[in-house]
Amino acid sequence: METIKVYNPSTGNLIDECANLSEQEVKIAVDLTVNAFPSWSKKLAAERSVLLRQWHDLIKADKEVFAELLTAENGKCLSESRGEIDYGLGFIEWYAEEAKRLYGDTIPTHDPNGAVIVTKNPIGPTAAITPWNFPFMMITRKIATALAAGCTMIIKPAEDTPLTAIKLLAYARKAGIPEGVFELVTGDPKMIGQIFTADARIRKISFTGSTQIGKLLAEQSAATLKKLTMELGGNAPFIIFDDANIENAVKGLVSAKLRNSGQVCISPNRIYVQQTCYDQVIALLKASVSQIRVDDGLQEEFVVGPLINQKAIDKVQALISTTVKQGAKVIYGGKVHAKGGLFYEPTILTELTDDMDINQTEIFGPVCAVYSFDNEEEVIARANHTEYGLVAYAYTESLGRAFRLSQRIESGMVILNSGSVGTASVPFGGIKESGYGREGSYYGIEEYVEVKYTLFSGLKLQ
Numbered sequence: 001m002e003t004i005k006v007y008n009p010s011t012g013n014l015i016d017e018c019a020n021l022s023e024q025e026v027k028i029a030v031d032l033t034v035n036a037f038p039s040w041s042k043k044l045a046a047e048r049s050v051l052l053r054q055w056h057d058l059i060k061a062d063k064e065v066f067a068e069l070l071t072a073e074n075g076k077c078l079s080e081s082r083g084e085i086d087y088g089l090g091f092i093e094w095y096a097e098e099a100k101r102l103y104g105d106t107i108p109t110h111d112p113n114g115a116v117i118v119t120k121n122p123i124g125p126t127a128a129i130t131p132w133n134f135p136f137m138m139i140t141r142k143i144a145t146a147l148a149a150g151c152t153m154i155i156k157p158a159e160d161t162p163l164t165a166i167k168l169l170a171y172a173r174k175a176g177i178p179e180g181v182f183e184l185v186t187g188d189p190k191m192i193g194q195i196f197t198a199d200a201r202i203r204k205i206s207f208t209g210s211t212q213i214g215k216l217l218a219e220q221s222a223a224t225l226k227k228l229t230m231e232l233g234g235n236a237p238f239i240i241f242d243d244a245n246i247e248n249a250v251k252g253l254v255s256a257k258l259r260n261s262g263q264v265c266i267s268p269n270r271i272y273v274q275q276t277c278y279d280q281v282i283a284l285l286k287a288s289v290s291q292i293r294v295d296d297g298l299q300e301e302f303v304v305g306p307l308i309n310q311k312a313i314d315k316v317q318a319l320i321s322t323t324v325k326q327g328a329k330v331i332y333g334g335k336v337h338a339k340g341g342l343f344y345e346p347t348i349l350t351e352l353t354d355d356m357d358i359n360q361t362e363i364f365g366p367v368c369a370v371y372s373f374d375n376e377e378e379v380i381a382r383a384n385h386t387e388y389g390l391v392a393y394a395y396t397e398s399l400g401r402a403f404r405l406s407q408r409i410e411s412g413m414v415i416l417n418s419g420s421v422g423t424a425s426v427p428f429g430g431i432k433e434s435g436y437g438r439e440g441s442y443y444g445i446e447e448y449v450e451v452k453y454t455l456f457s458g459l460k461l462q
């Protein structure tokens, strides 16, 4: 059988391999997903809830096994892997509960002998394609929501990190989630994407990944008019005003930026610092970044781990050299780490201007790109000057300004005085070219249902 080899990005060592499925094998898995739908969707919400909860509890009992595997295939440090598992388990727990609360409506009728009800019905068999940067949470966030709503789902995880996904499937089976309800395929992404999108029986696709592939999948899905959730790229502004608590702002910035070595769609990509506190922020940022170790993720303390692969290293390196040629200054880091391999130095770039390429490029590496600004009006316009609209961060102690930012920043999420975005209870998602649809919270489950209105007429009520 053909296989895909999975390597540890910290050591370069082979960890394991997984199947490189043929077209025919992928189609068989899709059939299983389709065939499992009628019985799964007919199950009581309470029954689906119990199975999700059992899955949650089994994973939780083996959290450390999952954390070590996640660190091995992705490179992020153990404390981050544990954090991702808690975050991902949160979705299973949340949607195990939400399954039972998928309420409909009754509407005052226009018909004197009628009644109107509105029900929410599972959309059908669904598919998902996920990236490598959150190999655990990306899967649970989609699967738990789909299953709770009564949909079945087939998943294609990223080629670099399929092992966590495969383990999640094994635990789902142990928990009693039947074959077909949660299916998983690994293999050629283009071929799998084409099968998912061309199959009219798959009624929805949830994709997390680059805007480029998201657009391709949307195009391919047009022929069967599928419902789509698109969690795509970002270009997050991180704004620090001079009225902020500067120490907290820098702390929030460093944790948001260096998490997963900066390989996060919500990573601060353009750091805007008000001129009047610029020197203070830069000094604190440099002091803070210089404290952080770069190392293999199997450490108890927070460390910046490797980038995912050589392509990622080359992209960051090329972006830094272009930015420097365009006039920026490297004041910290700026090259492959002395450890070699896929380790890159946390880097700070200053003297940036909005006309440089980096301003409109998703960095996806441990690079702080710092700009300065003069006033609120100006920085809001500059923050909005991007095709993306996933998240924006700002630090300010002014309530009025915080409110204005919440209203005027063009993004799906605005995070004020914190560097932390995600939990299961909030609607995660973007606007513009960052995509559409929401994951998490009660909004998330709405993506997996069809609203049906039924009129019962002729009831002889009058």
Ligand code: NAP
Pocket: 129, 130, 131, 132, 133, 156, 157, 158, 159, 160, 187, 188, 189, 190, 191, 192, 193, 194, 208, 209, 210, 211, 213, 214, 216, 217, 230, 231, 232, 233, 234, 264, 265, 266, 362, 390, 430, 434
């Ligand atoms: P990517 O290249 O778009 O890959 C994402 C997934 O799509 C992977 O499973 C990949 O498979 C698959 N894929 C690649 N080509 C495909 C095709 N032609 N048809 C169907 N599927 C295909 O993105 P990435 O580089 O892995 O991830 C980074 C991007 O994801 C960034 O832009 C980041 O901002 C975005 N992201 C967004 C969110 C969000 O919630 N908005 C979260 C995380 C990441 P293989 O791995 O097998 O190539």
